[in-house]
Amino acid sequence: MARKRCNSCQGEYDDVGADGLLYFHSCPPVTRVRVTRDGQAQTVDVADVRPTDSVRVQRAGRAVDVVVSELQPDDVRLGDGTGERPDRRDENAALLGGEEEADARGREGRRRIKAIGRGATVVRS
Amino acid sequence: MPPTADELLRLLPQLTPHGVYVTGDDFLLITSINTVASVRLALGGRMVGATGRPHHFADSHVATADRVAATSVMRLGEGWLQEITLGVTGATPQFGQTFARVDLVRGDGPGRTAHGTLIQGPLTAVQRRAWPGSPLEFTLGLPGAIRSLTGTDPAAGAEISETVPTGARWRFISLRVSFTTDATVANRTPALAFDDGTNVFAQAAPNVNQAAGATFVHHYLAVGVNHAQTSLSAQTSTPPNLILPAGFRLRTITGALQVGDNFAAPQYLVEEWLEG
Numbered sequence: 001m002a003r004k005r006c007n008s009c010q011g012e013y014d015d016v017g018a019d020g021l022l023y024f025h026s027c028p029p030v031t032r033v034r035v036t037r038d039g040q041a042q043t044v045d046v047a048d049v050r051p052t053d054s055v056r057v058q059r060a061g062r063a064v065d066v067v068v069s070e071l072q073p074d075d076v077r078l079g080d081g082t083g084e085r086p087d088r089r090d091e092n093a094a095l096l097g098g099e100e101e102a103d104a105r106g107r108e109g110r111r112r113i114k115a116i117g118r119g120a121t122v123v124r125s
Numbered sequence: 126m127p128p129t130a131d132e133l134l135r136l137l138p139q140l141t142p143h144g145v146y147v148t149g150d151d152f153l154l155i156t157s158i159n160t161v162a163s164v165r166l167a168l169g170g171r172m173v174g175a176t177g178r179p180h181h182f183a184d185s186h187v188a189t190a191d192r193v194a195a196t197s198v199m200r201l202g203e204g205w206l207q208e209i210t211l212g213v214t215g216a217t218p219q220f221g222q223t224f225a226r227v228d229l230v231r232g233d234g235p236g237r238t239a240h241g242t243l244i245q246g247p248l249t250a251v252q253r254r255a256w257p258g259s260p261l262e263f264t265l266g267l268p269g270a271i272r273s274l275t276g277t278d279p280a281a282g283a284e285i286s287e288t289v290p291t292g293a294r295w296r297f298i299s300l301r302v303s304f305t306t307d308a309t310v311a312n313r314t315p316a317l318a319f320d321d322g323t324n325v326f327a328q329a330a331p332n333v334n335q336a337a338g339a340t341f342v343h344h345y346l347a348v349g350v351n352h353a354q355t356s357l358s359a360q361t362s363t364p365p366n367l368i369l370p371a372g373f374r375l376r377t378i379t380g381a382l383q384v385g386d387n388f389a390a391p392q393y394l395v396e397e398w399l400e401g
Contacts, residue, residue, distance in 0.1 A: 010280035013390075017274055021160050021222075022190050025277050026374075028286030031382050047282050047384045073312050073336055077381045082284075092372075093191045093291040105162075107189060 002125045007118035008089045015105065022105050024091040027084075027117065034079035036065065043081070055079075089117025128175055144173070144205040145241070150231055152198045153209070154239065157225040158264075158292055158401040159188035159195075161218040166225055166248070170209035172201065179207070185214075188223065192292025194401055198233055211244055212253035221270040223248050224399045227256070269296065269398040278390035281307075282383070285391050286376035288322075289369045294400045297367040297375060299346035300393040307385030310337050314380040315388075317345040317363060322372045331361040371400060 001016040009027040017023045031046040035053035049055075054065045057075035066075060094114045101119070103111040128146075157166055166186040173179050184199045206229075213223055225248055229241035244254045246262035276287045285302060289295045297319070304315055312334035319327045335341050342358045347365035369375070377388065 006277075009283060011277040011283065013277040014275065016162070017272075019272055019274070020162065021272070022162065023274070024191070024288070024290050026286065026288040028277075028279055028284045028376060031282075031284065031379070046382055049384065071310055073310050074334075075311065075381075077311070080380070080382075082378065090288070092288060093193045095193070095291060105190065111191070 003123045004120040005123050006089050006120050008085060008087045012123060024093075024113075025120070026090040026092060026114075027088045029082035030085055032081045032083050033077070034081075035068075085117075087117045088115055089120065090114035091120075132175060132177075144207050145229065146204075147172075147201045147206050147229070148203050149200070151201045152230050152233055152237070153184075153201060153243075154196060154198050154228045154230045154237070155184075155186045155211075155225060156194055156196050156228070157186060157188040157223065158192050158399050159190060159218070159223045160192055160270075160293075160397075160399070161216045161222050162190045163216045164188045164190070164213055164218060164223055165215040166211055166223075167214045168199065168209060168211050168227070171207045172204040173207055174202075174204040180204075186225075188225075192290060192399060192401070198230070200233075208256060208258075209243060210253050210255040211248060213248050213250045217250045218248075219270040220249055220252070221247050221264075221268065221398060224264050224401070225254070227254075264399045264401065265294065269294075269396040271298075271394065272397050273392065273394050276391040276393065279388050281385055281387045283388070284377045284379060284382070285388050286374055287391065287393065289371050289373045291371050292400055293371055294398045295369045295373075296396040297363065297369060298394040298396065299344065300375065300391050301342065301344050302377075302391040303340060303342050303389040304335065304379075305340040305387045305389075306335055306337050307383050307387075308338050309383040309385065311381040311383060312336055313382060313386065315343055316378050316380070317361065318376055318378045319364075319367060319369065320374050320376070322374060325378070327364050327367065328378065329361050329363040331359045333359045335359075 005012045013025045032043045037053050051069040053068050056078045091113050094112050098112045099116045100112045101116050168184040171181050186197045189195045227244040228239045230237045230239045243256035316328050316330035318325045344360045345363050348362050
């Protein structure tokens, strides 16, 4: 059993579960936020939202544009979406296509998986 | 060479009623799908040759552990196949975690043709399958294996996402996860969504708002109604008896998610069947 960190999404996981079965990581989608920045409407990853951006929120029953640094607790941010990462990793077995990588859990030390992404790093073996 | 009429008459009392005449072009083809590491299948059997003398045979098959089908063949020679038995060695899978089929085929390689299925069903280290005797069974017609899984611990600002593995089918039972919000002023609502790999078809949203700088433990399970928040715990009802094929996902969609918000690794319970 090894503890791994996905180099695409930085998620950590054990490659063999406590029940002894293999675990196959797949990256989560990225949350995308609709903002207005420098007068331009655009969609950015949640990690890239700036305090000076404006977002549309539901406040007191009305949709209003508010600067991120001035948001109130009961504001409901509108227009959020999700998107797949371009470097998404998916360790589930590929029955068709996919990519082959070295994996001690596979036959002859290799497995064909759906997407290698940026690979994974062993954090603790 | 096929037996003569005299040989057949002499041997008939010794042969089982289900005995099958096979030649050197006949093979046993073992196909397995399996989820447990180190599983090997032990095949044993008996044949009666043209002279009427029985001889025993044995073979071993190595299964994969990622639910991808593995195959192996064993040449039979000429005679009457009397019985075979198949069991698990090397590991102790739960019922439903190892599944195998033994076919009688003619020829080897891509051009082979199957002309009989002798064994089909789940196996454990204790529960074997035999021909003649065992019924042919299907992966989805029997109870699945109950699994408690620890999912990926996502990075800060990322949602939870767990995918039904290739070759599996899940029935979702429950999920528990700790969620910590950063100092950004906003009320978060972590819903649990189910999608087909792309499109969400069901979503269970809590009726509690999690404010900044708080750690709540969220529970998602089919209890019929969302329960009011108690202390720092929330219970949200999910659709009952939710069946998820391979490639489907269960994931959180959190309203007002912030870059510093952090989910811990989810712990979830499913019933799992092999699907092949």
